[in-house]
Amino acid sequence: MNDRNHRIDHLVTSGTFSLDGGTWDVDNNVWIVGDELEAIVIDAAHDAPAIEAALEGRTLRAIVCTHAHNDHIDAAPALAAATGAPILLHPDDLPLWNQTHPERAPDGELADGQTLTVGGVTLTVLHTPGHAPGAVCLYAPELSTVFTGDTLFQGGPGATGRSFSHFPTIIASIRDRLLTLPPETVVRTGHGDATTIGDESPHLDEWAASN
Structure with missing residues (x-):
């Protein structure tokens, strides 16, 4: 790891989520990871100009999609x-x-196990299907952080009641891929507040029994 100053920037953008004929108003977390020279964006949601402004002139190395629900990708082509x-x-x-x-x-x-490096920070791709078939999380051990998209929230797993989702699969992904991370790992989510692995892991059995 180099001696540059690592940064995690966060902005909330607002728009709509549409699937299976329904549309809902949503607020999305957009995460920008890197240093003062370069960054990646995790989930380009709703507002490409706002995300570009938050880069503050840094070189954008990649736009990483935790999954392809429209509210997480609608601004990606414009930002690209x-x-x-x-x-x-x-x-x-x-x-x-x-x-x-x-x-x-x-x-x-x-791909599962792939690594992305930006500003001296390495993020490992964890394939965590369930909320969506291609859902991924991004684990940055140097930052003691995992970016979970809509796989794990404060208080439980992401929704699985719509097309392309599956409840037993998301429970398995959380159990096998996320709750095995160190308990102090900060969980930075696709919507809402952050949490930690240690705060969420005691509740796995009650989540599994809730469906």
């Missing part, structure tokens, strides 16, 4: 066009991506 950064998505979520952006494919694929 403005910055030249590639859009990265797990290929299992291409059917969802194509519902929102049929005319514009992602630029690269995410």
Whole structure:
């Protein structure tokens, strides 16, 4: 790791989530990880100009999609066009991506175990299906942080009541891929407040029994 100042920047953007014929107003967390020179964006939601402004002139190395529900990817093509950064998505979520952006494919694929390095920070891709088939989390051990998208929230797993989702699968993903991380790991979510692995792990059995 280099001696640059690592940064996690956070902004909340607002828009709508649409799936299975319904539309809901939502607020999304957008995470920017890197240092004072370069960054990646995790989930380009709703407002490409606001996200670009939050970069503060840094080089954007990639736009990483934790999954392809429209509220997490709707601003990705515009941000890519403005910055030249590639859009990265797990290929299992291409059917969802194509519902929102049929005319514009992602630029690269995410795979379980893949590492992304930006500003001296390494993020490991964890494939965590359940909320969506290609859902991923990004674990940055140097920052004691995992970016979970909509897989794990403060208080439980992401929703699984709509198309392309599966409750037993998300429980298995959380149990096997996330709750095995150190308990002090900060969970930075796709919506709402952050939590920690240690705060969430005692509740796995009650979540599993709740469906």
